[in-house]
Amino acid sequence: MKKIKILLCILALSLWCHGFAYGESLYVSVAASMTDAFKEIISAYPGDDPDDRILPNFASSGSLAKQIAQGAPADLYVSANPKWMRFLADNHMIDEATRRIFAFNKLVFVGRSGGGVSQLAQLTSLEKIAIGTPQSVPAGQYAKQAMEGAGIYQPLKRDRKLVMAKDVRQALLYADRGEVDGAFVYRTDALLAQNAAVLFTVPDELYDRVSYPLALTVSGSKKALAVSFYEFIGSPQVSQILSKYGFEPAR
Template identity: 40%
Template sequence: MLRRALLLLLLPLSVQAQELTVSAAASLADAFKALAPGFEAAHPGAKLRFNFAASGQLLQQIAQGAPVDVFASADEATMDRAAEQKLIAAPSRRTFARNELVLVTPPDGTLASLADLSQPGVKRIAVGKPATVPVGRYTQQALESVRLWQALQPKLVPADNVRQVLDYVARAEVEAGFVYRSDAQLAKDRVRVVMTLGGHEPVRYPVAVVSDSRQPALAQAFIDYLLGKPAQALLQQQGFGAP
């Protein structure tokens, strides 16, 4: 009887030992959910748990002690801050995907250029919050490069992550917004891509094992899987570029 009780107490621990928590940028949600079955099949007993949000918000959670094994950011700058705070195992860091910044409107939108954003008919433009949302920082850089960032300030509607920007545009709550090409591809029936933007840092996605990971070997295995052919093919199907 005592032995059975001990086994019941130990069972949840053994199950938990194979659970891997991955905190990833919001733009990775659909792609990571799609590749999860392949990783779990290749690693019997492993179970992925995802936490999707803006990269800056995820970094704050990790810094505050959230139990995370893998961190995947939508920009190098946020991962650099993680490294500076010694929150990641630096040797594990890899770039596994790229993306592009695009201007989108509702399907019936008539905008054709960035200059059109200054038209009186454009009253609301959704952008990620530059302080915590990488797509917002890329947007600010792109608009500053054509001297529109300050001029458009009264029209900007801040969003907590790129998917919120996408939702604002898809529901026609704004006349325009800035998202990644992969997000626009997912909502191709609900948004129209006006143009691809330049004038910003390259959109690169780094991933790393979190220093306090309880499953560092399995976390590294997940990173290796991201760089493998099946995961890379899936990511490209979802609109991401090769690293």
């Protein structure tokens, strides 16, 4: 009888522990401009085990890449430009066989309607312009490239009219709150604005095409859940989600 009680206790304990157990955890590091679309992609993923968890980390592409290089957990990396993906590739942190472009975007300038600007050359008349910090934020890098092409970057920098943001979402927030006269953001971010409006689209020829590469990390390529989720991202369902949020899915 005593042995039976012990066995029943062990069984009950194992069942209780199972109720609190998680399956596999998947860590995904995603560029801030993909936040809303990727949250829906995660929700749409069917998965095989209801106990599996997908844990996203949204930040600027540069910040995420540096975190991964320093050992932060990451199974999948999504960047807003190829530069930071190359950085991880050079550091042997990603599985090169899984590296691919899966979406595109465009750069726009947002501000309050009636702001009096409709092209890059007119931005010198403004007092405060928000951009993502070019050293780590791809949207800021593209904005700097476009302003240099238009010959206005140095004058704006010299006159201290550029307000640096930690990521593209913060730049949008500054413009939406009216804390700056305008901001360079992606078209997809502009769709989320409550008060700011698109004043003009930055000419394509002034900056590199905004492309989103993704890849499994070396450790992620060895996890079944990571591989399964990576394959799901290439599905028609995910292409529809990307289009819904204003991205152009790669063909």
